[in-house]
Amino acid sequence: MLYWLFKYVLIGPVLWLFGRPTIEGQHHIPKKGPVILAGNHRAVVDSFFLVLMVRRRITFVAKSEYFTGTGVKGAMQRWFFGGAGQVPIDRSGADASRAALDTAIGILDKGGVWGIYPEGTRSPDGCLYKGKTGAIRVALETGAPVIPVVVHGGDAVNPPGTRMWRFSKVRITVGEPIDFSRYRELRGYQAVVRAATDELMSVLCDQSGQEYVDVYGADVKSGDAA
Incomplete structure (x- = not known):
C-alpha cells in the first residue's frame, strides 16, 4: 500500500x-514472473523515476543505514525509502555480499x-564503470531474465553533489532481455561470471x-576521497 x-x-x-x-520499451x-532490471546509475533519483514509470513493483536492496536512523528524521527516512521499494541489507559483515544475493533471490x-545497479554505486563522473558480478550470479542461480534499463537525464534533475532539483527531461529506455542461459552450467567459474557481467x-x-571505464566506480570514489 505504501509503495x-x-x-x-x-x-x-x-x-x-x-x-x-x-519510457520506451x-x-x-x-507482466508477471521474476525479472532482474539492471541499470546504469548516475543520480539518486534514478530509482524514483524507475519506480514511477515501470508498471510492475520494483524492489531494490539498499544499505541498512537508510532504515536505522533515530528520531523523527530516522522515521521519515525509513518511510521514504520503504515507500520507494527498497529493503534494507546489512553490508558491514564479512558475508554481506552473500546476504544481499540471498535477499535478491528471495524477491x-x-x-x-529486483532492481540492481551492477556498478554498485553511483557514477562519480557520468561514465559507466566496471560491473560487479552480483546481478549475474543471481541471474544464473535463478534463471530470471535480465533486462537492461537506462535512465537518461536523472543527473540533470538531481545533479550529483547537490540536494537541489532542477527542471529537465528524463527518458527511460528498456532493452530486450539478455539471454545468459548458455552460462548457467558454468556458473561456478569466476571467469564465466565475469564474462557474462562484462557482456x-x-x-x-x-x-x-x-x-x-574498466575499473570499479567505488575504487575511483575511494581514490578521490584519499
Whole structure:
C-alpha cells in the first residue's frame, strides 16, 4: 500500500513536474514472473523515476543505514525509502555480499522484480564503470531474465553533489532481455561470471551512450576521497 501511495500520490507528482519522464520499451518487461532490471546509475533519483514509470513493483536492496536512523528524521527516512521499494541489507559483515544475493533471490522466488545497479554505486563522473558480478550470479542461480534499463537525464534533475532539483527531461529506455542461459552450467567459474557481467555492461554502455571505464566506480570514489 505504501509503495503505491508513494508512487502515485506522494513523490510521483513531484517527479512528473521536474522530470517530465517518458519510457520506451516497457513491453520488454514481462507482466508477471521474476525479472532482474539492471541499470546504469548516475543520480539518486534514478530509482524514483524507475519506480514511477515501470508498471510492475520494483524492489531494490539498499544499505541498512537508510532504515536505522533515530528520531523523527530516522522515521521519515525509513518511510521514504520503504515507500520507494527498497529493503534494507546489512553490508558491514564479512558475508554481506552473500546476504544481499540471498535477499535478491528471495524477491525473485516470489515472482518479483529486483532492481540492481551492477556498478554498485553511483557514477562519480557520468561514465559507466566496471560491473560487479552480483546481478549475474543471481541471474544464473535463478534463471530470471535480465533486462537492461537506462535512465537518461536523472543527473540533470538531481545533479550529483547537490540536494537541489532542477527542471529537465528524463527518458527511460528498456532493452530486450539478455539471454545468459548458455552460462548457467558454468556458473561456478569466476571467469564465466565475469564474462557474462562484462557482456551486460557492454549492453548498458551501448544503450546509455556513456563512456566505459574498466575499473570499479567505488575504487575511483575511494581514490578521490584519499
